[in-house]
Amino acid sequence: xxxxxxxxxxxxxxxxxxxxxxxxxxxxxxxxxxxxxxxxxxxxxxxxxxxxxxxxxxxxxxxxxxxxxxxxxxxxxxxxxxxxxxxxxx
Numbered sequence: 001x002x003x004x005x006x007x008x009x010x011x012x013x014x015x016x017x018x019x020x021x022x023x024x025x026x027x028x029x030x031x032x033x034x035x036x037x038x039x040x041x042x043x044x045x046x047x048x049x050x051x052x053x054x055x056x057x058x059x060x061x062x063x064x065x066x067x068x069x070x071x072x073x074x075x076x077x078x079x080x081x082x083x084x085x086x087x088x089x090x
């Protein structure tokens with residue numbers, strides 16, 4: 001499902017117009033980005049939790065040259081599914 005299909009689905013299930021559904025989805029995405037950028041977690045009970053974690057610097061290999069390289073430390077976004085979501089998917 002892509003963003004346009006998700007907007008259509010939101011409109012169909014909520015009774016909102018597609019324009020309002022797009023605004024709601026964009027607001028959710030913006031709020032999620034802001035929360036994660038500030039280093040906080042976003043927990044949606046029953047659905048899951050979005051969080052940011054630090055990935056340490058590590059050694060790796062260039063697959064073409066087999067030369068050892070250093071992969072820089074970085075922050076990564078993680079999602080842990082909630083129990084209700086897992087029950088519905090499995």
